Amino acid sequence: MIELKNVSKRFQDVQALRDVTSVISEGEVFGLVGTNGSGKSTLLRMIAGVLKQDSGEILVDGIPVWDNPPAKADVCFIPDLSYFPINATPAAMIRIWKTIYPDFQEKRFLELLSKIGMDKKRRIHTFSKGMKKQLSLFLGICSGTKYLLCDETFDGLDPVVRQAVKGLLASEILDREFVPVIASHNLREMEDICDHVGLLHEGKLLLSSALDDMKFNMQKVQLVLRDPMMEEELKARLDVILSEKRGSILTVVARGSYQSVMEPIESMNPVFVENLPLTLEEIFITETEVAGYDVRSIHS
Amino acid sequence: MMSAAFIHKSQSKQGPDRRRNAERRIRSFRFIRQEISLSYWLPVLIAVVAFFAYPIRLYLALNINNLYAEKGKNYDAMIRSLRLQVLESSLGTGDLITIFAVGVASLLCACTMFYYLDSREKTDFYHSLALTRAELYRAKFAAGWIAAAVPYLVNVLGGYFLFGGIYGLLTGETLRTVASAVLFFLLAFSAIYAVCILAMILTGRLLTGILTGVFFLGYGPACFLLMRSLILDNFVTYSSYTDKGSNVIWLLSPFSLMLLNREKQQSSLLGTSFPVMAYHQILPALFLAAYFILSVFLGMFLYKRRRSEAAESSLCYHGFGACVKLLVSIPGGIAFGALFSRSADAGSVSWAVFSVIGVFLINGIIEFIYSRDLKSVPRHWVSLAAEFAGTALLLTLMIVNPFGYDSWLPETDQIRSMSMIPSGGGISILGEYSYGDMSRNAIPMLKDTETGDFAAIYGLAEEGVKNAASAEDSGYDPNVCVMFRMKNGRVVYRQYQVSDEQLQKTENELSAASSWRKKIYPTNFVDPSAIESVEICPWEIEKGPGTAPDLNEDEIRGLIQALREDSNETDLAAIQEENPAGTILFTPKNWSEGISEENNRVDVYSLYIYPEYRRTLEFLKNYGIDLQGNTSGPEETEKNGSSGILSVSVQSKDSSYLISDAGEISEFLRHITQIRYDYTNDGENSDWWYLSVSYEGTQNERSEYFIPDDEAVKILEKNIANED
16 A cells, blocks of 8 residues: 655745645555646656655555665556666566566566567667557566556557556456556546546645546536526535536536435426536546636637 | 563564565675676776776887897896886876876766766666665666776786786786785775766766766866965965975865875976975875765765756756855956966956956856856856855955065064075075975975074065065065064964075075084985995086096995085085085985985985085095195186097077087187086076086086186087077
C-alpha cells in the first residue's frame, strides 16, 4: 500500500502539489488523471523517491520512500521520457535492469521482445518513440517490483500494443502482488484499466476513489419538469454539481446515489426523466469545472 | 526472560538486515561494474592516452644507445645516468604531461559519471534506483575513479617494469620514485576529481558544471596572483621578499599543489616572482588529502540534499549564483580595468572606469550563462550593485591608500631593533653575492642581523618613505628591504628605494661590526663538504684561465675556513673601491643541491678573493697559485700582455663581436676597464659590457664584465660577428 499523507511540493514560485492525501491499495490499478500541469508527474516522481516532498509523508508499505532503498526497491518508475544509456541495446538493458532489480524476469522480457519482433541487439537510439515506450513498459513489467509507476506511458502506443499491455498488466495482477499506478490524459483508456482514480487539479487532489464508487455517487439526469418554476426548488434539494438547460430539457449532474438523486426528482412528477451513464471524462470535466477549470471559457 | 526475549528479537531482526545490507553492497559493486561498462569509452580513451604517455614515451626516451659517436670509458655510466633522469622525469612527480592529464581526466571523469544531473530523464532514472544518494555518489565516484586509475596504473607500472627491466633500471630507488609518484598522482586525481564532482553537484547543466569545476581549480591561484600584482603595483613599500603569504598560492587549489612538486624541481613554470616555499615532500600530499576529504564530504552532504528538479537549471542552490557572480566579477573587473588602463598607460581614474565596465560585462556574461536571458541583468540589480560596491571598495583601498601604508614610519622610541638587506637594484657590495631564493632567505637574514643601534637603517627608511611619497606612480624598483621590530613585539617589513650613496654608507657602517659580517657574508654559509672541486682565477683576464688545485675534502675545508676568517675580518668600506686579487669558483658535488650549508641561505658558485684575504692567499700560494701583487684599482688596470688568448667574444644588446687577431686582442684589452660584478648595478657604470675569453690549450673560458673606452668600441666595430 502506498500512503500519501498531506504531501506538498513547491518548485520556486509554483505550488506543484498541495496537501495531497490518498491511498493506493493492493489489488487495484490506480489511475492518476488531471489537467495539464496539475502535478501528476510530480506526484509519481515523489512516489518513486526521485523528488522529496516539502511537507507530508509518502509511505510505501509503511516505509518512507525518500532516500530509502528498501522502499524504493519495490517501486519501478517509467517516466514519460525514458532514459536509455548511449548506444544501449535491449540486451544491455537486461544487464542493467538485472543489476538494479534482482527479481527481473529476463526470460519473460525476451519472450515479449520476440512477440513484437524487437531485435535485442539493435541500438535503442534507432528505435521510434513508440518502440522506446514499449521497451520501457516491458522493462517495467518484468522488473518484478510490486509497484509500477507509469507516467503517460500509454500515450504513443499503437492500439494493438495498448491492448496487449492492458492484458499484460491484468495477468501480472493475477499472477503476483502487482499495483500499477498510471498517470494519463487518456481518460477512456483509464476507464478501461483503472479500478481507482485520483483526480488532480492545480496541485490539489480533487477526488480519489474507486471508479465504481465515483460513478455510483454521481448521477447525470435529464428531465423535463411540468412547472419550470420548480427547477430552483429541485436544485436546492439536490447536491448539484452542474446543471444545464436547453429548451425545456434540464440536465443535472448531482452527487449522491441513484436513489438519493432520483427520489426528489420523481417526487416533482416530471414529464420526462432519464438517468444517463457518466463517463470518466464527464466526471473529470465536471469536477475540474467545479474547481474553476472552465473548459468552455477556453474555446469561447 | 524479558531481556532474553529482547535479545532474541533484536538478533532475529539483525539477521535479515545484515543480509539485506550485504545484498545491497553486492548490488552496489555490480552497479559500479555496470557503470564502467556503460562508459567503456572512458577507460579505453584513458588507456590509449596513457599508453602513449608512458610505455611509448619511455621507449622513445630511453632508447639512447647511440647518443654520442665517441664512446669514452664512462659512456655506459653516462647513458645509465641519463636513462635514470629520463625515467624520473617521465614517471616522477614533476612530469608535466601527467600533471595536465590528471587535470583533464578528473574533469572528464566527473562529467561522464555525473552528467545525468543535467537532464530530467537521466536524473529520474538514477534517482529512482534502489540506492541511497550516498550509495549512488559512492558508486558513481568509484566507477569514474576506477575508469581512470586502472589504465593509468597498468600503463605506468607496465612501462616501468618492461623498460626498466630491459635497460636495467629496476632498483629500489627508482621503484620508490615511481611508486611515490603514482601514489601522489592518484591522490591528486582523487582530490581534483572530487572537486569537479562537487562542481557538477552544485550545477544542473554540463556547461555550468565544467565552468564551476574550472572556477574551483583556478579561482584561488588566479585571485591570489591578481591581488599580489595589485598590491605590488599600488603599495610601493610592500616587501615582496618578506611576503610569507606568497607561498599560499600553491595551496589554494589541488591543481596548483600538483604543480608544486614540479616547480620545486624546475623553479620556472610560473616565473621567478613565485619562488617555491621550503616544504616537506609530504606537504602537498597532506593538502591534497585534505582537499579530497573535504570535497568528498561536502559533495556527499550536498548531493544528499540536492533537489532532483534542479536538473537542466544552471545552478542548484539559490544564493550560490550571486556568490559566484560576486567572486568572479569583482576581481575580474579590476583585472580588466588594470589591463586596459595599463595598455592605455592611463591613470587611476581610467582604471576605475574600466573596472566598472569590466564588472558590468562579466556580470552580463555570467547572467547569460545562468539564464540565457540578458533581461536577468536588471532583474538581479541587487547583486550587481553589490558587485559595484565591492569593486569600489577594493579600488579605494588600492588607489587612495586610506591607511597610509606607504608613509608608515614609526617613531624611534617605538622601535626595539632594525635590520636591512639589499634587495637588488642599485649598487651594493653585497650585490656581488647571490643570496639565492630571496623570498625564502630574506626573513632569516633580516632576523639574524637585527641591531639595536639602528640610526643608519632608520635614516635609510626615512629616505625610502620620502621617495615613496614622491615616486608613487613612477614604478621604480626598490633596492633595500628593512625590518622593524617594535617594542610591542610586532615585526614589520618594508621595501624602499634609496640612493646608492645612502645604501653604501649604511652597509659600510653596519659592516664595521664583526657580528653583522658573520651573519651576512656568504662564506659563512658555504658547506665545504658539498664542494667537489675549486678553481682559482686571477683577476686580470690576461693572466689566463683558472687553475684547479687538486684538493681533498680536508683541504677544501681548510681553504673555506681561511676564506671565512679573512672575509669576516674585512669590512665593506675596506674593499669598496678595490679590485679583487682573484676569483674562487666552486663545483658542487650535486648541482641541484648547491653548496649552501644552511637552508640554501646562499646560492653562490664564485666569490672574490681580495688582497686583504691574507690567509686565503697564503693557502693558495702553498698550492702554487700566487694571486698577490697583480691587482690594481678599477680605473687603472694594468695590462701585462695578452699571450695565450685565442679569441675574445663580446655580446652587447644589439650585436655580437669576435676578436681573434692577437694584436687586436692586446690592443682591445688595453682599452677596457674590468669591473666587479657588483659594479654592474652602479648607475655610473650602466654602460658595462660582457666578454668571454678563450685560451690556448684549454677548453675553459672566462667571462667578465668591463667598460670599454672609445678605442675599444672602434676595435669591436671592426670585428662585428653578428648583428641582431
